Amino acid sequence: MFDQVRPEDLAFVGKDSGRIDATEKLTGEALYVSDMTVPGMLHAAVKRSPHARARILRIDTSKAAALPGVRAVVTGAELDYRLGLYVVDKYILAKGEVRHYGEAVAAVAAETYAQARRAADAIIVEYEPLPPVLHHMDALKTDAPLVHPDLGSYDHIAAVFTPKPGTNIANHTRLRKGDTEKGFAESEWVVEREYSCPSVQHVPMETHVAIAKWARGDQVEIWTSAQSPFTVRNLFCHAFKLPHNNVRVHIPYVGGGFGGKAGIGVEPLAAVLSRAAGGKAVKFQATREEEFSLLPCRSALTYRIKTGVGADGKIKAQEMTMYWDSGAYADYAVNVTRASGYSAAGPYEIPAASIDAYTIYTNKPFGTAYRGFGHVEFHWGLERHMELVAKAIGMDPLEFRRRNALRPGSITLTGEKITDHTGDVVKCMNAAAEAVGYGTLSPEEAERERRTGRKIGKGVAALHKAPAMPSFTATAVVIKMNEDGSVTVNLALTDYGQGTYTSIRQIVAERLGFPLEKVKISFECDTDKDPYDWQTVASKGLLLSGNAAILAAEDLLANAYEVAAQVLRANVRDLDHDGTRIFLRHNPDESVEFAKIAVGYAYPNGNGIGGPILGVGRYVAQGLSNLNKETGQGNPALDWTYGAHGIVAEVDPETGEYEVLKIASVFDVGRAINPQIVRGQSIGGMVQGLGTAVCEGYIYDDKGILLNPSFTDNKIPTAKDIPEVIESAVVETPQIDGPYGARGVGEHSMISVAAALGNAIQDATGAEIVHMPLRFEDVWRALREKTPIDNWITKSPLGSCRSAPELRNRKKDG
Amino acid sequence: MVHEFQYRAPSSRPELLALLQEHGTSAKVLAGGTDLLPNIRMGIAKPAYVVDCKRLPEADRLVFSPSEGLRIGHGVTISAILRDRTVRERFPLLAEAAHELASHQVRNRATVAGNVVNASPCSDMALPLLCLDAEAVLASVSGERTVSFREFFTGPKATVMKPGEFLAEIRVPAAAADRKGRYAKLKRVKGHDLGIVGVLLASAPDGLRAAVSSAAPTPVLVSGIDASLDAQAVDALVQKAIKPIDDVRCTAEYRRYMVGAFIRRLLPEVNR
Amino acid sequence: MTITLTVNGVPYTRDAAENKTLLHFLREDLGLTGTKEGCGMGECGACTVFLNGRTVNSCCVLAVEADGASIETIEGEAGPAGLSEIQKAFDRNHAVQCGFCTPGMILSVKELLKAKPKPTVAEIKEAIEGNFCRCTGYEQIVEAVLDVTGQGTGKGRLDHV
Ligand SMILES: Cc1cc2nc3c(=O)[nH]c(=O)nc-3n(C[C@H](O)[C@H](O)[C@H](O)COP(=O)(O)OP(=O)(O)OC[C@H]3O[C@@H](n4cnc5c(N)ncnc54)[C@H](O)[C@@H]3O)c2cc1C
Ligand code: FES
């Protein structure tokens, strides 16, 4: 889709244009599902497990059902539907056994939320607690309890995933390239280290919420705060064995997603309650606490890397083993494992590589997609590793990265050849390094060090990511011309804040040659009325839907030209158009207005021709293939977006307290369709990456109870936490098959921020940190070479933490 | 909210005290609500009566006189403390701690009285009140008593207050005016957060004072420290008085270390 | 309990359950859903409104406490002439992404500008520290506030390398 259009010839693409959704969001008029009510609507509440693993002996709902306002009570016992994107392993409500703290075991619908809550609390569940398996490394032991003893009988997508029945391994992704044994033997140095990070929450400001109405004739209508209307519908229909045309999914404005709303969430629960309540609509909205443990999180990771380097500083061989903590269900985690597996070496050329990536079940809230899809976590390990290897061999870390970076002609882990158009990671690294003055302290910085007694350090970390999606991922865009010659665009890619719609409007206006005001992107998505889109994930939206939009615009113009050619009695090839009319090139005064043909042209005598003008654009990812399950070879990547962050950090060498003074992020986006939106994605993701790096993470006690399911003890960055200086830049190496050369950048901004910070802190103080987040205490411990605290599963759960009422109650009881 | 209660908004102190007397432990005073309402929402507090104290005419009184010192009415918010010129100029320790407490919206609502009655080990306002020899005026139907903040806190979320008692006012003696000091609070983010550990170091006529939060079941005051001691010696004294624990926010070990680090950081500033 | 209050200048008399928060009263009883709930715990600021001229987290205020009070919500921010200057600056500077934090954020900025017509960057960040935004990373919000207060262009650059 990349035509060689010079930037100066473009009217809208590459230029700032206001967000199409700003006004309604600024005034509070935008309606989110949490704001919506449907006549007669009931409210739902769930009863959740206080145990990480337990057998359900008995559920007594009689008291709950008799409470005022209660219209329906359901338990897992009466539901036999299993859900799962890739491995079908999860019941809507736990059945027989609970597998994580906070899992739903029963649910109530009542007239008011308070009534539903009281009724849910009145449900009596008798459990027989079972020993949970909490740490993913423990789950690999041969005597570990099995989270899913029936794994062998679950449906799964066998072409792509490999569960290991009889173990806790939900998937094993393998990749082999070249001869690693030989590579290590020829290496001058071999460095092997392990890196890790805990589970974290996405924290969309709007928690998961859905309204479902299960009407007569099994006609189901759903309004949901989700990212992917068609995936909600598809998985819903699979679980309930309903024809797809029975189910209609609406997605209005969405208060953030970040991957946590990529698949199916609370919709089935609301739907079964609605069915049980005789077809009344039911709304379920997760509380913030439920968001942390009823709904999924990001998987924890342990990443072991062994690298062999030759005398010339080039990597000769690398062995990579990833242990992904899936939690109780596989959900997206198996695919995170797969996508991380084939990207595991980052933007570097590794001649001989072996990768084993495992998705491991544990009795914890389950992992799902989260901005970066595994790449935030493994780049933490990888880019710290590159730093530590460089230090071990006595080379500057940036130089070591450059020397090994992927370049045109390089072969990726899966055997793909990098071309001139893939993007330029070295340019990104260099620009990030330059922006932070890598390698030296400026006179002001040196003076600041003297004045404060703190140490200033600089770090750079690079990154890459390709969309993780099925090889045949598809989308469509429909553009409809209105009576006045303006157009309305329908697509089922959702815009939950990324600004994709604003960019797509620019693309459509550009291709149509219409002013922006004439192009409207319809905001609410509706599976009954919008054309298909797979999912709004993977940073593929702009590329695939942008291409489809271009095709739709061209199709619309072709249709309009066909009618105009008749009206003007001319050959289509002689026509041209502007924002309002189609005219003859050689005689521009001869023209017909779009408004005249928009819904059918009428001759003076009343005869009609044409009919409503619309354009359809269909696009499917091309040339991608499933990976060989033994060797991992194949072509998984639609496009690779490269990037790098540079960080300047100031560290107190005594206490470990630190501050990020500056960050510079650079991505090769192919072309920035809307610079301010690219910048918004760049900064927003970077700050989310800082949250992961600095303070976020789940902390469990040794029974598997989540100790910090709230903002009181799971902090996220505030306005005060952002660096004083933030710079964003782009490299523009056009993506040949991207719309106007563009590629995605939505997730990339979050990747490698933590590693850049770790590298900067090490540069400042020598502290060698291999676990994130980097709390001040972690830095302090690293500085003193004290044993790191592993409080992610802790034996000392006591404290002033007010966010774990369950814990408090338990203490009282015991 | 799910929990149901009856709301009362008495307009005079006797009326309020009578309600508290009548309902005893089933009543909770509602000041700014920034502790109470989240606690009710989470089922940690389940009062049958919520008695709003903000409609008492004297609630927002914040006055200073050389004879009576600073009188902080029970409804005085953290923001009101920050806005008050006399407080800023003559009781800067109060202002400094107030500035560290929560976010702007919370400060607009949260009261000083609520902060101390809540008696969290991480209370920000307890530290200056301890350093300034402040007292709590506790009222009940049977009369008033005055308790020094040194005796006020008895454990995590526990105070000397008896059922039926109301914190009517906080008094800071005039003699404590112009006391100088510095406050350091360790947080997990630079934005609003409860203190992981906090140290307020101040000079007083009887020597240096160190007030420490989140390092023991209650806020801790160490007073009468010889002002000529070096940081290490001051730290040694303070370490004896604290009893930090491990929790999700931090380890006891790092808490102890940071108390020392803050003392080393603040001492030169206070001695200047 | 029957309460009387004005919201955005409009007087209302309504029955309010005693345990209902002001947030839920505004959203459910008055249909003013511009004020959002992000946590219900006073932490995130999505529920920020003006109560008698000062911003509060309406999830930590009971509706009955607001008897006799004057409330301003996001719905009162744009006038008949259109968006307020703060709203326009947010628009110009791409200070909105998903929009869920936006109503609370705007009211916090409004509170700041009442006290400090030309705030510094540090003052801006402090004024909005109680408003979590998970999308924007705050920088473009800070730029919007600088813009509306006439300090600098307010528009950050995306550099091309
Ligand atoms: C997001 C958030 C952040 C916070 N951050 C901090 C922080 O950084 N530092 C900090 O110290 N605190 C913090 N807090 C806690 C809280 O805001 C403060 O403790 C506040 O000062 C409490 O005052 P209030 O008026 O809101 O109390 P309320 O919630 O109204 O009351 C608290 C308790 O005191 C009782 N009470 C109140 N007034 C009286 C009285 N006059 N007589 C008898 N009993 C009374 C109430 O019954 C209740 O039990 C935070 C709270 C939130 C929600
Ligand atoms: S909803 Fe009120 S502060 Fe989060």
Ligand code: FES
């Ligand atoms: S714009 Fe989404 S939370 Fe701020």
